[in-house]
Amino acid sequence: MKVRIDSERCQGHGRCYDLAPELFGEDDEGYGHVLGDGAVPPDGERTARLAVSNCPERAIEIL
Amino acid sequence: MTVDERFSRDLRETLKDRPLGVRNEIVTGPVSDWAADFSHTEPEWAADPYPIQDELRQRCPIAHTERFGGGWLPTRYEDVAAVAYDTERFSSRAIIMSNFRPPREIAPIGGAPPISSDPPFHHHARKLLLPAFTKAAVARREAATRAFCHSLIDSFAGRDVVDAAHDYAQHIPMRVIADMLGFPPEDGPRFREFVENALEGVNSPPEERVARMEKLFDYLYAQIRDHVDNPRDDLTTYLINVELGGHKLSPEHVAGTMGLLLIAGVDTTWSAIGASLWHLAKTPADRARLVAEPGLLPTAMEEFLRAYAPVTMARLVKEDMRWNGVDMKADDWVLLSFPAANRDPAQFDRADEVVIDREVNRHAAFGLGIHRCVGSHLARMELRVALEVWLERIPDFGLADPAAVTWSTGQVRGPRTLPVRIG
Ligand code: HEM
Ligand code: HEM
Ligand code: SF4
Numbered sequence: 001m002k003v004r005i006d007s008e009r010c011q012g013h014g015r016c017y018d019l020a021p022e023l024f025g026e027d028d029e030g031y032g033h034v035l036g037d038g039a040v041p042p043d044g045e046r047t048a049r050l051a052v053s054n055c056p057e058r059a060i061e062i063l
Numbered sequence: 064m065t066v067d068e069r070f071s072r073d074l075r076e077t078l079k080d081r082p083l084g085v086r087n088e089i090v091t092g093p094v095s096d097w098a099a100d101f102s103h104t105e106p107e108w109a110a111d112p113y114p115i116q117d118e119l120r121q122r123c124p125i126a127h128t129e130r131f132g133g134g135w136l137p138t139r140y141e142d143v144a145a146v147a148y149d150t151e152r153f154s155s156r157a158i159i160m161s162n163f164r165p166p167r168e169i170a171p172i173g174g175a176p177p178i179s180s181d182p183p184f185h186h187h188a189r190k191l192l193l194p195a196f197t198k199a200a201v202a203r204r205e206a207a208t209r210a211f212c213h214s215l216i217d218s219f220a221g222r223d224v225v226d227a228a229h230d231y232a233q234h235i236p237m238r239v240i241a242d243m244l245g246f247p248p249e250d251g252p253r254f255r256e257f258v259e260n261a262l263e264g265v266n267s268p269p270e271e272r273v274a275r276m277e278k279l280f281d282y283l284y285a286q287i288r289d290h291v292d293n294p295r296d297d298l299t300t301y302l303i304n305v306e307l308g309g310h311k312l313s314p315e316h317v318a319g320t321m322g323l324l325l326i327a328g329v330d331t332t333w334s335a336i337g338a339s340l341w342h343l344a345k346t347p348a349d350r351a352r353l354v355a356e357p358g359l360l361p362t363a364m365e366e367f368l369r370a371y372a373p374v375t376m377a378r379l380v381k382e383d384m385r386w387n388g389v390d391m392k393a394d395d396w397v398l399l400s401f402p403a404a405n406r407d408p409a410q411f412d413r414a415d416e417v418v419i420d421r422e423v424n425r426h427a428a429f430g431l432g433i434h435r436c437v438g439s440h441l442a443r444m445e446l447r448v449a450l451e452v453w454l455e456r457i458p459d460f461g462l463a464d465p466a467a468v469t470w471s472t473g474q475v476r477g478p479r480t481l482p483v484r485i486g
Contacts, residue, residue: 011435014198018361018443029193030440053423054365056431 001040002063003048005032009059016060020047032059067291067303069314070284084165085394087132089266098123102130103160103375103398104266109472116403117415125389131160134377134396135389136403140427142387143404146378146397147431152386153378153397154181155434159474160377160396161265163272175323176316178434185433187307192320195243195298198440204239205444211238212452219485224463227344227453228337228481235449236332239441240324245297246286253282257322258330263473283318298324324438332442334373334477336449342367342417343454344462344483349419354458357451363419364446369426370417372402375474376430401427402476460485 003023005016012030016023023044024032040048052060094100094107097115102108108115119126120138128134137143146153156170157163158178165174173179176188194200215234219225237251246254260275290299302317312320343350353363376399380391391397405426408414429436436442462468463482471479 011432012193013429013435014440017198026198028197029190030197050422054425056425056427056429056435058425 001045001048002038003034003040003051004038004061004063005034006059006061007031009057011057011059013056015054015056016051019054020044020051023048024051038063069311069317070287070291070303084163085132086164086269087162089162089268090130091266098126099128100130101126101128101136101398103474104472106472109470109476112402112476113406113415116400117406120403120407125387127389131162131396132164132394133392134160134398135391136398136400137387138400138403138407140404140407140410143399143401143427144431145387146399147427147434150182150185150433152381152384154381155179155185155378156181157379157396158377159262159265160398163269164379164394172316173319174315175319175326177320177437178323178327179319182433188316188320189433189437191302191305191307192437195301196437196441198444201441201444204242204441205448207242208235208239208445208448209452211235212449213456216452216456223486224482224484226481227340227483228333228478231453232336232340232449232477232481233329233333235336235445236329236442239445240328243298244286244321244324245290245295245299254325254329257282258326259471261326262330262475263471265473279322280318283321284314286321287314287317327436328438328441330471330475330477331373331438332445334471334475335368335371335442335446337478337481338371338373338476339364339367339446339450340453340483341462341468341478341481342371344460344481345465346417347461349417350454350458350460352419353450354454357454359420360447360450360454362421362424364443364450365424365426366417366419366421368428368446369405369411369421369424371476372405372426372428373475373477374428374430374436375400375402375476376434377474398474401430457485 010031016032017026025035027033052062094102094105097119116138124139126136154170156173156179157165171181171184177185180188215231237254241248257279286299290303294300302320353360378397378399380393380395382393384391406414429439460483463484467482468478469480471477
C-alpha cells in the first residue's frame with residue numbers, strides 16, 4: 001500500500017500528520033506531504049485509512 | 064530612527080476615504096417561517112439552532128429570507144461545500160451577514176485580508192500568515208498556554224461554583240493572541256468588547272457600528288505606532304515589515320489583518336472550549352471516560368468541533384444566477400453554516416449524536432477550500448490544553464443551573480454564561 005496527497009486539494013488542515021505522523025509531515029506553510037516515498041508498512045494500513053477518512057478536503061489517495 | 068510614513072497619517076482620514084456601501088432596512092422580531100424568513104440573530108436560533116437546521120434540511124434545504132437585504136441558507140453538507148469551493152460565483156468581500164454590504168470595489172482585497180479577500184489576491188495575503196500558524200510553530204506556545212490555564216484554575220480556590228465560559232474559556236485565546244501580536248496582556252477586557260461588538264452587534268444602528276469600528280482602529284493604530292518605534296519579535300512587527308510583491312503592506316492591510324486575528328482568534332476558540340466543557344458538564348458518562356482515558360481527548364475534541372462547530376461564515380452572490388434550484392440575485396447573502404453541514408445525516412452516521420470516539424470525522428468546523436482557518440492548529444492546541452488541564456484539575460463537575468446557561472447570538476456560537484459546580 002502507498003499513500004499520495006493531491007496538492008491541488010490539500011488546504012493544510014493537518015488531520016493526516018495529526019493522525020499518522022509516521023506517514024505524513026507538514027511543510028513550512030502547514031500543507032501536508034508524505035514522508036519518504038509514501039510506502040505504508042503492513043502495520044500502518046489502519047492509520048493510513050484513518051488519515052484518508054478524516055481529511056476534510058478528500059486530498060489523500062491510497063494507491 | 065526612521066519614521067514609517069505609512070502610519071503617520073491620521074487614521075480617521077484613512078477611514079473617511081473609504082468607498083460607500085449599501086445599507087438595508089433592519090428587520091428584527093420573531094421569525095414567521097424559518098424557510099422563508101430565517102434570521103441567525105433571533106434568540107430562538109441562539110438558544111438552539113440545530114432542530115431548526117435539521118428541519119430545514121428535510122423540508123427546504125436552501126432556505127430564504129428577506130431580512131438583511133435578502134439571503135439564503137443551505138443546510139446540506141454538499142451545498143455548503145459547493146459554496147465554499149466556488150470562489151468564482153460567491154465572494155468573501157463580506158463574511159458577516161449584516162445590514163451593510165461593502166462596495167464591490169473593495170474586492171478582491173476587502174477590509175480584513177485574507178478572510179475578506181477573493182482570488183487571486185487572497186492567496187498572497189494568506190501565504191504571509193501561514194508560517195506563523197503551522198503546527199510546529201504553535202507547539203512552541205503550548206507550555207505557556209498550559210501554565211496560564213493552571214493559573215486560571217488556581218484562581219478558583221475556595222469557590223464551589225465558577226463560570227467556565229467567563230472565568231476560564233474566554234481568557235485563554237485572549238492571552239494567546241495578545242502574546243502573538245505583542246499587545247499588553249492587561250488589554251484583554253478591551254479585546255473582548257471589540258470582538259463582541261463586531262460579531263454580535265449586527266443589528267445595532269450603523270452610526271454605533273461605525274463608531275465602534277473606529278475605536279478598534281484607534282487601538283490597532285496605537286499598537287502599530289508603538290511597534291514602529293519599538294520593533295520586537297511578534298506578529299505586529301512582522302506585518303509592519305513584511306513585503307508582498309516587493310512592497311510593504313498598506314496601513315489598511317496591516318490593521319485589517321491584525322483586527323482579523325483578534326476577532327477571528329478569540330470568540331471562536333472561547334466558544335469551542337466553552338461548548339466542550341458544557342457538553343462534559345451535562346454528560347457524566349463522557350466526562351468519566353475522558354478522565355479515565357486521556358488519550359481519547361484528541362478524538363473527542365474533533366467530535367466536539369463537529370457537533371458544536373462554533374463558526375458560520377457568509378458570502379455574497381456575485382451575479383444573478385440559478386443555483387441548485389433557486390434564483391439567487393447579485394449581492395444576496397449566503398449564510399454558510401458549517402454547523403449545519405456537520406450535522407447532515409447524508410455525511411455523518413448518527414449525525415445528531417455526540418460520539419466521543421467517532422473515528423471517521425471529516426467535519427468542516429474550520430471551513431473548506433482556500434479559506435481553511437489559518438488558526439486551526441493554534442485553536443486545536445488551545446482547545447486540547449484547556450480541556451486537558453481542566454479535566455486533570457477538576458475531574459468532577461456539573462452544570463450548577465442549566466437554565467442559567469446563555470449562548471452568543473450571530474455567526475459565532477458558544478456559551479457566554481456557564482455556571483458549573485466544581486466543589
Ligand atoms: C475553534 C476555533 C476556530 C474555529 C472554529 C475557526 C473557524 C474558521 C472558519 C470556518 C474559517 C473559514 C472562513 C471562510 O470560509 O470564510 C476561518 C478562517 C480564518 N480563521 Fe479561524 N477559527 C478558529 C480559530 C482561529 C484562530 C485561533 C485564529 C488565529 C488567531 C483564526 C484565524 C483565522 C483566519 C486568519 C482565517 C482566514 C483564512 C483565510 O481566509 O484564508 N481562527 N476560521
Ligand atoms: C475599506 C475598508 C472598510 C470599510 C468600507 C468598512 C466599513 C464598515 C461599515 C460601514 C461598518 C458598519 C457595518 C454595519 O452597519 O453593519 C463596519 C463595521 C465594522 N468594521 Fe469595517 N470597514 C472597513 C475596514 C475594516 C477593517 C480593516 C476592520 C478591522 C480592523 C474593520 C472592522 C470592523 C468592525 C469590527 C466592525 C463592527 C463594528 C461594531 O459593530 O462594533 N473594518 N465597517
Ligand atoms: S488532512 Fe488533507 S488537507 Fe489536511 S494537510 Fe492532510 S492532506 Fe492536506
